[in-house]
Amino acid sequence: MLSAVTKCLLSNSVAGIRMMSHSSLSGKVAIVTASTDGIGLAAAQALGKRGAHVVVSSRRQANVDKAVELLRSEKIKVTGTTCNVGKSEDREKLVNMTLEECGGVDILVSNAAVNPFFGNILDSTEAVWDKILDVNVKAAFLLTKLVVPHMEKRGGGSVVFVSSVAGYQPFQALGPYSVSKTALLGLTRALAPELAQSNVRVNCVAPGIIKTRFSSALWASEDMVDEFKKQLSIKRLGEPEDIGGVIAFLCSDDASYITGETVTVTGGMNCRL
Numbered sequence: 001m002l003s004a005v006t007k008c009l010l011s012n013s014v015a016g017i018r019m020m021s022h023s024s025l026s027g028k029v030a031i032v033t034a035s036t037d038g039i040g041l042a043a044a045q046a047l048g049k050r051g052a053h054v055v056v057s058s059r060r061q062a063n064v065d066k067a068v069e070l071l072r073s074e075k076i077k078v079t080g081t082t083c084n085v086g087k088s089e090d091r092e093k094l095v096n097m098t099l100e101e102c103g104g105v106d107i108l109v110s111n112a113a114v115n116p117f118f119g120n121i122l123d124s125t126e127a128v129w130d131k132i133l134d135v136n137v138k139a140a141f142l143l144t145k146l147v148v149p150h151m152e153k154r155g156g157g158s159v160v161f162v163s164s165v166a167g168y169q170p171f172q173a174l175g176p177y178s179v180s181k182t183a184l185l186g187l188t189r190a191l192a193p194e195l196a197q198s199n200v201r202v203n204c205v206a207p208g209i210i211k212t213r214f215s216s217a218l219w220a221s222e223d224m225v226d227e228f229k230k231q232l233s234i235k236r237l238g239e240p241e242d243i244g245g246v247i248a249f250l251c252s253d254d255a256s257y258i259t260g261e262t263v264t265v266t267g268g269m270n271c272r273l
């Protein structure tokens, strides 16, 4: 089957070019938040390898410098700045710098999240909820609001939120974080119809357990990994690249008829409501 498809593409160069151009992001400018490590960095790499100019950011300058150096070594067009997405002045700085240095913006990947609380949900405080909702939900919306007028000037664009499998089925001891991730599923659906009028697509990815620093407490021991594997069809934990490619797909013209959707990328974990 695969060899037949390859043969067809080789003998039909127009189809080949069409396929390539639809996944290409050449000429696009992509802001990816929290992109100096883990899933955000993998998304920046996937977008950059498809030709986008990526704007990477996170809270710490040293992390930004390291990510910029890595992406440049991979021949990716990249600009970097610090941005704590929970601060309005930082969000504005990120968008203004993108406009000044890259001439516009076509793609927003809102990836940043925090989780300052483990425990019974009734023990969580107002300060915990404020922090989680500010960074994980409100910042995603407010950044979208900042970039959409500039996407409209370029004829459209694409927004991708990074939710979690926990948004479908709350993880034990991670109640407030899980609820914030459910809110992103709703935000995706609330924004998509309104922004479709401006040719801006809004989608979401819900990763399963991906091996990053953020999730390290979940895969700290072999026993825990074995326990998770029982819930998976693909018997390994995910890697950041497993998510980066899906994000790049959602931002590309290959996904031009997809909006308001959340794609679960979980290795087959049963997570649908």
Ligand SMILES: NC(=O)c1ccc[n+]([C@@H]2O[C@H](COP(=O)([O-])OP(=O)(O)OC[C@H]3O[C@@H](n4cnc5c(N)ncnc54)[C@H](OP(=O)(O)O)[C@@H]3O)[C@@H](O)[C@H]2O)c1
Pocket: 033, 034, 035, 036, 037, 038, 039, 040, 057, 058, 059, 060, 061, 063, 064, 083, 084, 085, 086, 111, 112, 113, 114, 135, 162, 163, 164, 165, 206, 207, 208, 209, 210, 211, 212, 213, 214, 215
């Ligand atoms: N890993 C998983 O299993 C998993 C599963 C489902 C969903 N997710 C989601 O995936 C996203 C990324 O997580 P990850 O696992 O890739 O994390 P990670 O590897 O630990 O990377 C976190 C990144 O976020 C930056 N960051 C942290 N707080 C920030 C803030 N307030 N503003 C801007 N940048 C910030 C960090 O850099 P600085 O320290 O320099 O700020 C770093 O670049 C999150 O939304 C998370 O909820 C992860």
